[in-house]
Amino acid sequence: MRRSQIALVLALFFVAGAYASFLPDWTGFYTVFGIGFGLSLLVPAVWRLGPKRWVYLLATVLAIFACFYVKIRTPQPQANDISKYAPISNVIVRGQVVEPPSLTRSERAKFLLEVREINPSGKLNLKDISRNSDPATTSTTSTTETKSDEANKFVATAGKLYVTVPLIEVTGLRAGQAIELSGRLYLPSRADNFGAFDFKSYLARQGVFAGLSGRSLILQGDPPSFGEWWFISKIVRAHVMGAGVPEGSLLSSLVLGSRAVDLPSDLKDDFINAGLAAVLAASGFQVTLVLGSAIAISRNSSLKLQFLIGSLCLGGYLLLTGASPSILRAVVMGFGSLIGLVVQRRSRPVLGLVVTAVLLLLYQPLWIWDLGFQFSFLATFGLLTTSRSISERLEWLPPAIAELMSVPIAAYIWTLPLQLVVFGKLTPYSLLANVFTTPLVSISTYGGIISGLLAIIFVPIGAGIAWLLYPLLHWTIDIAQWVNTLPNANTNVGAIHLWQMLLAYALFMAIWLVPWFGKMQRWTIAFVLACVVLFVPNAIAQTTAFQVTLPAFNDVPIMLIRNQNQTVLINSGDRQFASFTLQPLLQKLGINRIDWAVSTDTQPDVSDGWNTLMSSSVAIAQFRDISLGVTPKPYQDLQQSLATAKTPLASLKVGETLTINNQVEVQLLNQSPDILKIKTGELSWLMLANADQKAQQVIITQKDLLPKLSANILWWTGGQIDPKILEAISPKIAIASATSVVEEIVNQFYEAKIRVFWTGRDGAIQWTPDKDFHTLRDQQDSRSPI
Structure with a gap:
C-alpha cells in the first residue's frame, strides 16, 4: 500500500506540474515549488500514516521537471516552415x-x-x-x-x-x-x-x-x-443504410467517435447543450464494451490467449477511432487490466488512471490543454472514487437504478468545476438526460459494434442490425432535444476563477481520502461548502459588477454594459459573431438576459445576430430600434421572433433617453447619421456610426446639435472626422470599432494627447471603474506563449 501511495503522489505532482506550465514566465515554477514544499511540511505532520516528507520533496522536483518538459516540447516553427x-x-x-x-x-x-x-x-x-x-x-x-x-x-x-x-x-x-x-x-x-x-x-x-x-x-x-478508412467506410455505410440520417450517423459516432463521422452541426449542438457531449465521443465507455466482449468471448481460453485477443481488439479499435487523448487513456488502462489479468494481481484503478495520464503526457505533454483529455480524466477519476459512495447513499432506490444514477452523478460532480472555468455554463438537466439515455446508448453501442463487424464482411447484414436499433437511436435524439426545451436548460452562471476550481477539487479529494468525512453529515457539509465556493463568489460579483465591453467585429460598433444586475447590448453583429463570440462572452459573464437591446441598423445579417441570441435561450426584456422605417425580410423575421417572445419593441425617438439606472443612460441625439450619447457612471460616450463626409456636413449645419456632442469618449468607426465636430466633442479618449483607422486622424489624436484605441489593433476593449481601460491584447501579452 505504501508503494502505491508513493506512486500516486509522484504521478499527481507530475500532472499538476504540467498543468502549472501555463502560468506566465517563472510563475509556474515558483507556484509548484511553494505548494510542494508547503505540503512536504504540512501533510506528514497531519497524516502520519501517509508518505514521508522526502516523497513530497521528490514529487516537487518531478513537478518542476514537468513544467520544463511541457515548455521544451511546445512546438515552434522550423527555419523553413x-x-x-x-x-x-x-x-x-x-x-x-x-x-x-x-x-x-x-x-x-x-x-x-x-x-x-x-x-x-x-x-x-x-x-x-x-x-x-x-x-x-x-x-x-x-x-x-x-x-x-x-x-x-x-x-x-x-x-x-x-x-x-x-x-x-x-x-x-x-x-x-x-x-x-x-x-x-x-x-x-x-x-x-x-x-x-x-x-x-x-x-x-x-x-x-x-x-x-x-x-x-x-x-x-x-x-x-487500403487502410482504416476501408473499414470505417463500410461501418458508416451500413449504419446509415440501416438507420438512416441522422440516426445512422449517431450510431457510427457511438461506435467510432465523432471524429470518424461528420454529424450534423445542429445535432451536435443538441447533445452538447443537453449535457450529453460524452455520448458523441468514443471514450472509456466504448473501450470497456470492446474489452469486456473480448474477454467474454475468450473466457474459456488460456490467460495468454485472452490477453492476445483483448490486445488485438483494443489495438484494432484504436486504429479505427484515431489516437485521441480520451481513447488512448482508455486503451492504455485497458492494457493495464489485461496485464493484471495475466499476472493474476488485483489492479488499483485509481493508480492506474493517474499513471496512464503521466504516460500519455510524456508521449504528448500538450494534451494537458486538451479539454477531451481533461474531462475524460476527471470523469473517470470520479467514477473510480465517488460512484460507489453515491450508490450507497441512494440505498432507498432499487439497486439497479441506484447504480445507474451514481455513474453520471459522479462524473458530473468531478467535471463541474472545470466546466465552470472553461464555459461558465451549467446544464441542470444533464443528470436527468444521462440517466434516461444511458440504457439506450449502452444497447445501441453494443448493437453498433456487432453491426460494424458484420458490415465489414457484408454491408447489408450490418445494415439489418442497424435497422433494428433505429427506435433506440431516435429516442436518444428525442430526449436530447426535449431536455433543451425545458426551462433554464442552459444557465449561464459565469466563469469561475482558478482558485475556486482548485479549492473545490481539494474539498472533493478530502471527501474521498479523509475518513472524517466518511459520515453522511460531514460528507454533506463538505459538498455544500464546495458548491458555495463555486457559485457564491460569482453571484456576489455579478450584483456589484460595473463593466463596459466593446467587442471587435467588422467595423460595426457593439457595446455590452453590465451594472446593478442590468445588461444593455447595443448591436449584436451577424449570426456567426453572435454564435461564436457573443454567446461565449455572455456565458463567461453569467448573463442570461439582455434587459435593454438597442439596434442602430436593420441590415439582414445584423437581424440574424439578434435571432441567434434569442434562439440560444438568451432572453431580451426590451428592444429599441433607431431605424424602424426600413424592414427587409430578415428584420421582419426578427420582429416576429420578438412578438413570439412577447418582447416589447419600439422605435427610439430623437431626444429620447433610456434610463437604465442611476449610473447608465442611453440617449439618441440624431438620426441619419445615428448619434448616441451613453452615460456610464462619470463617463460620457458619443457613438458616431457610419458618418461619412456628407453626413458630417449635415451634423455641422445643425447648430443646436453641436453643443450636445461634448463627451469624454469618442466612439466611432475609424474614418476621418471633421475638425469642427471633433472640437465640439472635445474627447479625452478615442475608441474606434474598426479593423483600421485613418492615419491622419490617429496622428491628430496623438498630437492632442488623446488616448487612442481601436479593435483592429487592440482586440476587444473593456472598461471598469477600478481598472480603467484595458484591452485583450494587453491580457494576451501578459500570458505565457503556451
Whole structure:
C-alpha cells in the first residue's frame, strides 16, 4: 500500500506540474515549488500514516521537471516552415494529407496537410505543364519556359497547414494522399474578443502555424488502396443504410467517435447543450464494451490467449477511432487490466488512471490543454472514487437504478468545476438526460459494434442490425432535444476563477481520502461548502459588477454594459459573431438576459445576430430600434421572433433617453447619421456610426446639435472626422470599432494627447471603474506563449 501511495503522489505532482506550465514566465515554477514544499511540511505532520516528507520533496522536483518538459516540447516553427511565406493571396502547395477531411460549420471541408513544396508565385511551372502535354507542343514553349522557370518553380518547405476547401474538392480524398492545392496562405489570428476561441493557440499546440483557404485541389498519384478508412467506410455505410440520417450517423459516432463521422452541426449542438457531449465521443465507455466482449468471448481460453485477443481488439479499435487523448487513456488502462489479468494481481484503478495520464503526457505533454483529455480524466477519476459512495447513499432506490444514477452523478460532480472555468455554463438537466439515455446508448453501442463487424464482411447484414436499433437511436435524439426545451436548460452562471476550481477539487479529494468525512453529515457539509465556493463568489460579483465591453467585429460598433444586475447590448453583429463570440462572452459573464437591446441598423445579417441570441435561450426584456422605417425580410423575421417572445419593441425617438439606472443612460441625439450619447457612471460616450463626409456636413449645419456632442469618449468607426465636430466633442479618449483607422486622424489624436484605441489593433476593449481601460491584447501579452 505504501508503494502505491508513493506512486500516486509522484504521478499527481507530475500532472499538476504540467498543468502549472501555463502560468506566465517563472510563475509556474515558483507556484509548484511553494505548494510542494508547503505540503512536504504540512501533510506528514497531519497524516502520519501517509508518505514521508522526502516523497513530497521528490514529487516537487518531478513537478518542476514537468513544467520544463511541457515548455521544451511546445512546438515552434522550423527555419523553413511554410508559415514564413505567409501571408500570400495566391499560392500553390504540394504535400500529403495527414488526416481524413471533416466538415466545418460553414459547410467546407477541413484537414491537415504535411507540406513538401510551395510555389510562392501561385503559377504552375511550365515544366510541370509540359510533362502532361502533347510532345508536338512542348518545343513551342521552350523559350518561354526558360524565362519563367526561376519565377514559378516549386521550392522545398516543411511544416503543417490547416486547410479548408469547398466540399466538392475532397471527394475521394483520403489520409496519406499526395495533393496539390492552390489558394490563399494566411497566418491564424489570435482571439479578438474576451472569451472567444483562440484559433492560433489551438493550431500551434498541434504544430500548425499557418492556414490555407483553398480554391482548387488536384490529386497526385494513386490514393492508398487500403487502410482504416476501408473499414470505417463500410461501418458508416451500413449504419446509415440501416438507420438512416441522422440516426445512422449517431450510431457510427457511438461506435467510432465523432471524429470518424461528420454529424450534423445542429445535432451536435443538441447533445452538447443537453449535457450529453460524452455520448458523441468514443471514450472509456466504448473501450470497456470492446474489452469486456473480448474477454467474454475468450473466457474459456488460456490467460495468454485472452490477453492476445483483448490486445488485438483494443489495438484494432484504436486504429479505427484515431489516437485521441480520451481513447488512448482508455486503451492504455485497458492494457493495464489485461496485464493484471495475466499476472493474476488485483489492479488499483485509481493508480492506474493517474499513471496512464503521466504516460500519455510524456508521449504528448500538450494534451494537458486538451479539454477531451481533461474531462475524460476527471470523469473517470470520479467514477473510480465517488460512484460507489453515491450508490450507497441512494440505498432507498432499487439497486439497479441506484447504480445507474451514481455513474453520471459522479462524473458530473468531478467535471463541474472545470466546466465552470472553461464555459461558465451549467446544464441542470444533464443528470436527468444521462440517466434516461444511458440504457439506450449502452444497447445501441453494443448493437453498433456487432453491426460494424458484420458490415465489414457484408454491408447489408450490418445494415439489418442497424435497422433494428433505429427506435433506440431516435429516442436518444428525442430526449436530447426535449431536455433543451425545458426551462433554464442552459444557465449561464459565469466563469469561475482558478482558485475556486482548485479549492473545490481539494474539498472533493478530502471527501474521498479523509475518513472524517466518511459520515453522511460531514460528507454533506463538505459538498455544500464546495458548491458555495463555486457559485457564491460569482453571484456576489455579478450584483456589484460595473463593466463596459466593446467587442471587435467588422467595423460595426457593439457595446455590452453590465451594472446593478442590468445588461444593455447595443448591436449584436451577424449570426456567426453572435454564435461564436457573443454567446461565449455572455456565458463567461453569467448573463442570461439582455434587459435593454438597442439596434442602430436593420441590415439582414445584423437581424440574424439578434435571432441567434434569442434562439440560444438568451432572453431580451426590451428592444429599441433607431431605424424602424426600413424592414427587409430578415428584420421582419426578427420582429416576429420578438412578438413570439412577447418582447416589447419600439422605435427610439430623437431626444429620447433610456434610463437604465442611476449610473447608465442611453440617449439618441440624431438620426441619419445615428448619434448616441451613453452615460456610464462619470463617463460620457458619443457613438458616431457610419458618418461619412456628407453626413458630417449635415451634423455641422445643425447648430443646436453641436453643443450636445461634448463627451469624454469618442466612439466611432475609424474614418476621418471633421475638425469642427471633433472640437465640439472635445474627447479625452478615442475608441474606434474598426479593423483600421485613418492615419491622419490617429496622428491628430496623438498630437492632442488623446488616448487612442481601436479593435483592429487592440482586440476587444473593456472598461471598469477600478481598472480603467484595458484591452485583450494587453491580457494576451501578459500570458505565457503556451
